[in-house]
Amino acid sequence: MDLRPFFQVDDGRVRLLGTRCASCGTAAFPTIRVCPACGGRDHLPAGLPARGRVVSSARVSTPPAGFGEPVTVAVVTLDDGPSLFALLSADPAEPAQLAAGTPVEAVPGPVRGGAAGFVFRTAREDRAAA
Amino acid sequence: MTDVWVAGVGMTPFGKFADTSIADLGATAVLAALDDAAVEPGQVHAAYAGHARTGQLHGRENGVGQLVLGQVGIRGIPVTGVGNFCASGSSAFREAVIAVKSGLVDVALALGVEKLSARAEKGRPLTSDGMEFEGEFGFTPPAFFALVAKTYMSRTGATPESLARVAVKNRDHAKHNPYAQYREPVTVEQVLGSRMIADPLTLLSCCPTGDGAAAAVLVSDAVAARIGRSRLVRVRATSLLSGFGSPVRDGHFEVDRRTAAAAYEQAGIGPSDVDVAEVHDAFTVTEIIHYEDLGLCPVGEGARFVDEGRTAIGGQIPVSTSGGLMSKGHPLGATGIAQVHEIVTQLRGEAGSRQVEGARVGLTHCAGGFFDGDVASSAVHLLGG
Numbered sequence: 001m002d003l004r005p006f007f008q009v010d011d012g013r014v015r016l017l018g019t020r021c022a023s024c025g026t027a028a029f030p031t032i033r034v035c036p037a038c039g040g041r042d043h044l045p046a047g048l049p050a051r052g053r054v055v056s057s058a059r060v061s062t063p064p065a066g067f068g069e070p071v072t073v074a075v076v077t078l079d080d081g082p083s084l085f086a087l088l089s090a091d092p093a094e095p096a097q098l099a100a101g102t103p104v105e106a107v108p109g110p111v112r113g114g115a116a117g118f119v120f121r122t123a124r125e126d127r128a129a130a
Numbered sequence: 131m132t133d134v135w136v137a138g139v140g141m142t143p144f145g146k147f148a149d150t151s152i153a154d155l156g157a158t159a160v161l162a163a164l165d166d167a168a169v170e171p172g173q174v175h176a177a178y179a180g181h182a183r184t185g186q187l188h189g190r191e192n193g194v195g196q197l198v199l200g201q202v203g204i205r206g207i208p209v210t211g212v213g214n215f216c217a218s219g220s221s222a223f224r225e226a227v228i229a230v231k232s233g234l235v236d237v238a239l240a241l242g243v244e245k246l247s248a249r250a251e252k253g254r255p256l257t258s259d260g261m262e263f264e265g266e267f268g269f270t271p272p273a274f275f276a277l278v279a280k281t282y283m284s285r286t287g288a289t290p291e292s293l294a295r296v297a298v299k300n301r302d303h304a305k306h307n308p309y310a311q312y313r314e315p316v317t318v319e320q321v322l323g324s325r326m327i328a329d330p331l332t333l334l335s336c337c338p339t340g341d342g343a344a345a346a347v348l349v350s351d352a353v354a355a356r357i358g359r360s361r362l363v364r365v366r367a368t369s370l371l372s373g374f375g376s377p378v379r380d381g382h383f384e385v386d387r388r389t390a391a392a393a394y395e396q397a398g399i400g401p402s403d404v405d406v407a408e409v410h411d412a413f414t415v416t417e418i419i420h421y422e423d424l425g426l427c428p429v430g431e432g433a434r435f436v437d438e439g440r441t442a443i444g445g446q447i448p449v450s451t452s453g454g455l456m457s458k459g460h461p462l463g464a465t466g467i468a469q470v471h472e473i474v475t476q477l478r479g480e481a482g483s484r485q486v487e488g489a490r491v492g493l494t495h496c497a498g499g500f501f502d503g504d505v506a507s508s509a510v511h512l513l514g515g
């Protein structure tokens with residue numbers, strides 16, 4: 001699946017292409033039409049910073065086709081509110097699993113079949129401050 | 131308004147039947163249900179067919195109902211395909227119940243069929259419709275429920291051993307069910323020692339796939355009076371909701387709580403009135419969470435409930451007496467109606483060695499698919515009493 005409609009990389013930082021309510025600011029990813037918080041009809045395109053916290057993570061020994069090795073997956077809640085299913089970085093410098101509450105951020109990285117996408121890793125201080 | 135009665139049920143054994151077509155599987159279940167009800171094919175006024183993967187695997191995204199019913203000479207009636215992931219069969223049953231309840235028809239047939247052995251990707255978890263985006267990031271159903279399990283276990287202190295006891299119990303139940311695909315006993319050690327799929331879920335913590343079909347005949351008061359009510363089972367509630375919660379965050383299924391609450395309200399009974407239940411034990415951990423969400427035990431005590439044998443046959447509220455999806459396998463479209471088959475068999479007192487003594491009220495629960503961080507559907511039915 002072509003992930004290009006779902007994210008952008010600006011200056012090495014991943015932004016998720018969702019929507020934000022013009023009335024109350026509630027964010028959504030992927031995009032929606034009607035605000036679940038206030039019913040507003042103006043959910044406008046918004047690039048959401050791919051930063052958030054781990055809700056739960058698990059090591060998957062039998063991943064779907066297109067992954068050669070076991071992977072670690074998680075549900076991440078973005079600082080802007082929405083949650084998404086996330087692939088964690090396979091970088092050996094990263095911990096094998098991340099505890100609930102760990103701050104994470106997305107960086108460009110390979111997904112299924114080595115395709116260009118984004119993966120989450122532990123948040124770096126400089127980025128958290130940025 | 132008429133009551134709705136299950137007049138007959140029928141199913142094929144669940145297993146891997148490479149040489150049997152979906153038409154044959156479905157027809158076998160339909161004929162068994164019609165014979166059980168003593169209803170002739172020509173007396174069926176409407177039919178609903180549950181199936182989820184026949185498009186991808188058999189080139190029949192639509193028309194499975196017509197295909198099966200053509201085998202048994204049922205034509206010229208309203209036939210509707212019902213797709214709702216793992217809850218396709220439950221949803222077809224619900225549509226048939228509603229058709230009779232509305233007064234539009236007096237005899238409705240619900241059928242469900244699936245043949246998953248035709249799929250190519252053996253040895254890997256079944257994928258789920260509509261999860262292509264998440265699949266790019268490694269999503270599989272066991273991966274999702276592993277995330278839910280992690281949260282549930284950290285909240286409640288439930289151990290891997292307690293989870294494994296669900297698989298052990300359900301396999302123990304299955305030894306008495308000729309329709310179950312796997313009937314050999316397993317131990318906690320075997321469950322925990324089997325190949326890891328998604329930590330903490332091992333191979334024997336996940337339900338197998340399978341082929342099979344199930345059917346049920348639903349009738350109105352008028353037809354029930356004609357047939358005689360001695361073996362008829364009343365449908366007390368049908369409840370279906372789409373997902374809206376965050377089970378990975380919560381460690382439970384808010385949608386199941388609301389679906390079950392609506393069912394109990396419809397029936398005017400509570401969880402303590404339930405004598406036997408078939409729940410969606412697609413994974414060991416989910417059965418334990420379902421105990422809590424369906425109100426069968428207090429919140430947080432699901433693991434203790436299985437540890438103490440309260441959901442085993444002979445216990446306080448036997449769950450998955452058929453062996454569950456864990457032992458029968460999970461031919462998606464057939465599963466929900468096979469659950470009804472087991473509950474009807476129990477409430478009639480015809481379950482033989484796995485009979486729950488004095489069972490009067492039974493519950494079926496089936497969840498299906500995924501959407502935006504939750505299951506896509508939750509279905510609960512209450513029967514009997």
Ligand SMILES: [Zn+2]
Nearest residue numbers: 021024035038
């Ligand atoms: Zn809003």
